[in-house]
Amino acid sequence: MVLLTDRTGRFERNFPKPMKRAKIVIPLLILLVAILAIVFREWRKPPEDPGTWTEEGAWYKGNTHTHSLWSDGNDFPDMIVDWYKEQGYDFLALSDHNILSRGEKWMPLSQVEKRRKTGDHGTMAHYLERFGEDWVETRGETGSEEVRLKTLEEIRPRFEEDGVFLLIEAEEITDQFKQFPVHINAINVGEPITPQHGDSVVETMRNNLRMVKEQSERLGRPILTHLNHPNFHWAITPQQLAEVVEEQFFEVYNGHPGINHLGDADRPSDEAIWDMANTLRLLVHEAPPLFGVATDDSHHYHGGEVSPGRGWVMVWAAALEADQLVEAMQKGEFYSSSGIVLKKVEYDRGTRKHRVEIAADEDVTYETKFIGTRRSTPKVTGEVFETITGKEAEYHLTGDELYVRAVVTSSRPHKNPSYPDQREQAWTQPIGWRK
Ligand SMILES: [Zn+2]
Numbered sequence: 315m316v317l318l319t320d321r322t323g324r325f326e327r328n329f330p331k332p333m334k335r336a337k338i339v340i341p342l343l344i345l346l347v348a349i350l351a352i353v354f355r356e357w358r359k360p361p362e363d364p365g366t367w368t369e370e371g372a373w374y375k376g377n378t379h380t381h382s383l384w385s386d387g388n389d390f391p392d393m394i395v396d397w398y399k400e401q402g403y404d405f406l407a408l409s410d411h412n413i414l415s416r417g418e419k420w421m422p423l424s425q426v427e428k429r430r431k432t433g434d435h436g437t438m439a440h441y442l443e444r445f446g447e448d449w450v451e452t453r454g455e456t457g458s459e460e461v462r463l464k465t466l467e468e469i470r471p472r473f474e475e476d477g478v479f480l481l482i483e484a485e486e487i488t489d490q491f492k493q494f495p496v497h498i499n500a501i502n503v504g505e506p507i508t509p510q511h512g513d514s515v516v517e518t519m520r521n522n523l524r525m526v527k528e529q530s531e532r533l534g535r536p537i538l539t540h541l542n543h544p545n546f547h548w549a550i551t552p553q554q555l556a557e558v559v560e561e562q563f564f565e566v567y568n569g570h571p572g573i574n575h576l577g578d579a580d581r582p583s584d585e586a587i588w589d590m591a592n593t594l595r596l597l598v599h600e601a602p603p604l605f606g607v608a609t610d611d612s613h614h615y616h617g618g619e620v621s622p623g624r625g626w627v628m629v630w631a632a633a634l635e636a637d638q639l640v641e642a643m644q645k646g647e648f649y650s651s652s653g654i655v656l657k658k659v660e661y662d663r664g665t666r667k668h669r670v671e672i673a674a675d676e677d678v679t680y681e682t683k684f685i686g687t688r689r690s691t692p693k694v695t696g697e698v699f700e701t702i703t704g705k706e707a708e709y710h711l712t713g714d715e716l717y718v719r720a721v722v723t724s725s726r727p728h729k730n731p732s733y734p735d736q737r738e739q740a741w742t743q744p745i746g747w748r749k
């Protein structure tokens with residue numbers, strides 16, 4: 315302690331040897347503590363306000379919520395991957411309920427066929443037609459035949475291509491508290507995660523998120539989690555979503571028709587939930603807002619209601635690699651879509667201008683709403699600040715906004731709507747919240 319208070323150095327000559335060593339060791343320790351403090355602060359830093367995006371990059375289209383025969387989907391994982399790649403997706407996460415596509419799994423053909431909702435050809439017939447007998451593996455007697463589901467590791471080499479198509483390992487951690495489903499997708503996992511349960515909705519969310527964080531740190535890989543379909547069985551309230559600040563993402567759009575996307579007379583829509591939760595986060599919990607993802611949650615691949623291709627994310631990343639995509643999304647460098655393509659999403663912190671540019675199609679009109687909550691009227695959540703028609707839209711922040719986000723809606727009906735009168739849309743992430 316003397317060394318810290320005495321700056322003259324006059325004690326130095328009289329110190330016995332151990333104290334001389336201490337004179338070197340203590341400043342080194344102080345330096346080490348300082349470095350650790352900086353590292354800790356960096357690690358704890360909330361996600362960046364998406365104002366300064368990585369300059370070098372490209373847009374990558376992906377779906378992070380997909381089911382296959384590995385759980386309750388009704389087609390083979392390789393057939394599903396084939397479909398998404400053919401449709402021009404750059405990446406796909408197969409996210410079955412509480413299971414990874416690993417290990418040996420055989421299914422009776424009768425069960426495979428039973429999963430079909432519509433269609434005149436058998437699931438097995440389609441599978442054989444597409445991949446042939448060299449790839450498809452069956453066993454057993456006629457009448458009690460079984461087929462083996464391919465693992466992710468078997469599927470990868472057949473479809474993955476550098477910079478063109480990537481598969482990311484994922485799981486829908488499917489938990490519940492009482493009658494309330496608590497489903498969280500974990501993207502880029504390295505091991506399966508068992509649902510952790512809890513004594514409330516909030517605790518159930520927290521316990522599962524804690525397991526993901528533990529795995530992410532232990533394996534040294536970024537894992538993205540998104541809270542799924544909050545209105546499914548009216549399970550998750552905006553207050554709960556706001557409170558669990560460990561979660562950074564939720565589904566602002568999920569293509570499953572049964573998830574109450576629009577809310578009802580008494581309960582808020584997914585978009586309204588977003589604004590309520592983000593207002594609470596910024597004002598009460600002093601936490602960053604949630605980012606909104608759009609997904610398919612596809613289960614049916616031969617017709618049927620829960621079909622693929624309805625919602626996706628467009629991620630601005632330096633490369634088509636799982637870690638880079640996850641980290642770009644954690645920084646908020648993405649938008650969500652159910653049909654609209656954006657050329658640019660910009661926020662200039664200096665001029666405080668938020669701008670979106672739409673890859674417009676002819677004969678289609680686009681309406682951009684800039685939505686947020688004002689500091690001066692925080693009870694009015696999700697106020698529409700401005701509505702602009704055209705293929706470019708800009709909003710100049712006044713300084714009163716807690717945050718601003720843009721939602722673009724086209725005049726064109728959605729190709730495969732999940733609710734009546736659905737239009738194509740795009741959702742940008744909240745900006746202007748980082749002071
Ligand atoms: Zn779910």
Ligand SMILES: [Zn+2]
Nearest residue numbers: 379381486611
């Ligand atoms: Zn699902």
